[in-house]
Amino acid sequence: MNPQLLWLIPLLPFTGFLINGTVGRKLPRAAVSGIALLCTAIPAIIVATLWASILGGGSGILAVASAPWIQVTGFSVNFAFAVDHLTAIMLAVVTGVGFLIHLYSVGYMAHEDGYWRFFAYLNLFMFFMSVLVLSDSFLLLFVGWEGVGLASYLLIGFYFTKTAAANAGKKAFIVNRVGDFGFLLAMFLLIQHFGSLNFSTVFSSISASSTQGGFLTAIALLLVVGAAGKSAQIPLYVWLPDAMEGPTPVSALIHAATMVTAGIYMVCRCHTLFDRSPYALGVVAIIGALTAIFAASIGMVQNDIKRVLAYSTVSQLGYMFLACGVGAYTAAIFHVMTHAFFKALLFLAAGSVIHALSGEQDMRVMGGLRKKIPVTFWTMLMGVIAIAGIPPWAGFFSKDEILYRVFVSDNPIGKLLWLVGLVTAGMTSFYMFRLLFKTFFGEQRFAEHAGAGHGHHDDAHAGHGHGVHESPWIMLFPLVVLALLSIVGGWIGVPKALGGSNEIEHFLDPVFGGGVELAKSAAGASEIGLAVVSVVVALLGLAVAYFLYVVKPGTAGAFAQKAKPLYELVLNKFYIDEIYNAIFVTGLLGLTTALFRSVIDFGLVDGSGWAASNGAKGLASVTRKMQSGNIRSYAGWLALGAAAVIAIMIFGLHNIS
């Protein structure tokens, strides 16, 4: 493949953004979506040819560079792209899933105002996301990193007349900026120590030196701050659930399949750095495990179908972090990939449900939809089984790989982390089947002609209420494709112990190299044992959900009543938003107003200015007497003054020293 084609992968979506963003308002809808689809389809085809060449035995290593972007004496950064096997996987996910979601959006957004704006933003996102994964340097990666954040901001706030949506967009951007703060500092340290931000320069310097920890730990931890922001990890996960204010295809594409995995991608990309700092890796693992179980616990009690999926995403991202933290980068990327399939599917299916119910998102008023929207049901079922970790669906292989790697890792609390992961797996299975049962099983709890203004809509997708209906083929086609991928997508990573050949591991070997040698060779039996345990746990979650929501509906409510304080605590997401708000918003603003604004700015800065000007006025009233109006006396004063000044300057100051 001609490496110059790489430029087209980001530039075509950018062209689409420019066209739709400027003249899209005046174009017919078919033209708007046609442009947007074309500008994402061609990059997907380019990536497909890239894969064809890789599978045909090509190396898959490509690089292109242009003139410098920033250049000062001693430091420069080019616009440069590079492709290796890791980028190839990310590109396939981004362009493939991205195209499917563009397709779905054509149907989903058909009745919305601002159609052109939506597709312009979506293309803008594709531009920045491909820059992110293609970039050859930290700084260009950061361009994509901030850019996807911008696209996310614009799309979360798509329904900007809604205060909640505008707030959510702003919150996402600002929380991500906290992460960027860490990322920036990491880059400053990298420049200080390596004089460069190119991946190859930095990583080969690290490989060639024997430095362990030290400033590498500092850099790694600062990068973790960045990754925690983008990939919604504790303590910066708070923006992602709110981001569900955006249209559902956005949740699927940006807030599940692609953008939020950028943090994991970044950590994997920097594995050379992280491998030198066991401390930083330990932090990553602990953050990941805590986030996984914490978000899963919240997901178990949410009633909004998209919120359940949002917390589920946070939790799954926690798994990927956990994998990175034990050095199982291949497993993390494997899970990024399968998660992109099944979570995009779940969101799109949820969107189809919402579409069918004309904007309803509350699962308490759903139920019994299985027969009404069968295609949505069956495809969503594939996604639920996949995420629950039941073989041979995709999620089982990637999640099990992570759990196994955690179990056999060198981490001193590896077994504990594994247990947390295992419990989370059970919880995941439970809340996903809870979602499925509440939505598709049981009795109908919705009004047949649910129209606009019914219940509360977190998604303003309402207004064409014409009864419960299956979605059009343009929305169902992506669902079917993703459902198939959710089934077979994991088969490229079947471990040897289960009779597979773990192709993805070999595929990523050139990137992660020795990092994956950790696997204990004699672990075949225990690997099978662990797999059995996690399947049992997943089935247990399924069984509990089946009992609580199908066999004896109402039992869950009774439980909640019995443990009301606990239930309230979890339902209200442990009041984290409220605590953050009190500290970082009210507290900071209060402090600023009280101290900076009143005392320093008004008191000291203005006060001293006032004192100076009053002093000057006082002086003026004295000097006014000198202003006799007589020109000769002015000249005299001027001469005297100048003489005094010069005299002081020449003679006076000599005496000081």
Add this chain to the structure above:
Amino acid sequence: MNLDTSILTLIIFAPLVGAIVLALLPDRGKTMQWGALIVTLITFGLTLHLPAHFQSGMPAGSFQFVTDLPWIAAPAIRYHLGVDGMSMWLTVLTGFLAPLGVLASWNTISERKKTFYVFFLLQQVAMLGIFAALDLFLYYAFWELSLVPMTLLIATFGRTAARRDAAAKYFLYAFIPSAMLLVGMIWLYAQTGTFDLPKLASLAASHGISSNSAALWLCSLAFLLAFAVKVPVFPLHGWLKDAIAEAPTAAVMVLAGKTGLYSILRFSFAIFPDESHRIAPLMIALGAIGVVYGALIALTQNNMKHLAAYSTLGHLSIITLGIFTFTIAGVDGGIYQILNHGISGGALFILMGILYERYGTYDMRDYGGLAATLPWMVTLYVITTLSVVGLPGLNSFVGEFLVLSGTMQATIAEHHVLWTVIATSGVIFGAAYMLVMIQRVFYGPASNPNGSAPRDLDAREHLALWPMVAVMVVMGVLSPYWIGSIDPNGVAISHQTSSSTSAPQQHFRRAENAPAYARDITSASATQGVK
């Protein structure tokens, strides 16, 4: 006479001729607007001669397009003009902003138009003169000249009854330190017998100005204070909020930043290298604090102009921080950021002025939901906001990134890592107040502050804004074009640290902190060696 030697004179005096012509023309219809537009466009066209004929790769400290004529024999004052990469781009920027300022004032200034445009053009003369003058006395004439039209613009065309106070405050803040600057200059002349900047700079490099280090130190402080007030550097920003709140858009666009920062770079650093290094740790601290301080206070404002005033403080602080790091990245980034601030800040003020023209208020509590009815307005406002918050791909990111990465390497200050962390946290607060403003003005339920029909940008406003937006993008993507000619300034200024800074106390300080630095230096050189 060769055009290269007379071009700076033409640039400076074109607006002066224009001002005289305008003063003689009758103030009828749109004569004044068109007249000012034509004059500023001609001036801008003339400034473009500079980058077109600029010789890159000249040694640091050399000036181009030089005119050097005797003016007054005794004291020796010369009409000495010339530019290097830094002052060339500042001249072009000044030329670029002027016609846009005229367009922004087109309808807003409806009375006493002649006074307004004449003062506006005189302000141009003063600023262009400041950037080109290489003789201290000539420079001082332009410096003082810049004070008068600005004060009168604020006092005459201010928005509210507080305009006179604001103008008086501005004048006092600027004038009192300027008097000290004059004293310092006279002392310098008494010591050296010259006002010529290149001569003074070479004397300074060989420690030949004065052997009286205390007097030099005081003199450097007089210079720095005059410049720092004009920037303004935190906490000398007492005049900024009122002046920005009152001044008309075209005046606000050139009110703060450029001249003060340029003067520090050109005069303080060249004439007082050792003293500038001595005070650098303090200035780095003030810069870093100013970034966060400005952003936090901006976050608590309801008035857009007040918000913009503190935002300006924050952005100027980061430039102050950058240039005082005495690192290549810090100085290059700082100079680049002066240009960026002129563009992005200017665009923001024009946009705010357009809102004010339509709705008669700067109070954000009166606004909301304008995005639904003013799609172009919101588009350009958001792009400008993204430039201001330093989104990569737009202009300000390049400058801020270089400044902050320079700060991380600024061993001149003991706690440079701390100051880097503090200043970098500005990216969070900066985004916060700008996005809060966007939300309050454009998102949420629709509002209509004064009941007028929604009116999106008209052709004149598009014409004023799109050049700025285009420059934001181009300067964000093709920065080497500008930085290439700025870089010699950065190299020269940062090299002062190693060569001319042989003042004993510096060595002493170095030695004192040896462990911390030594560790960094050895690890850096170790990795360098590895490479």
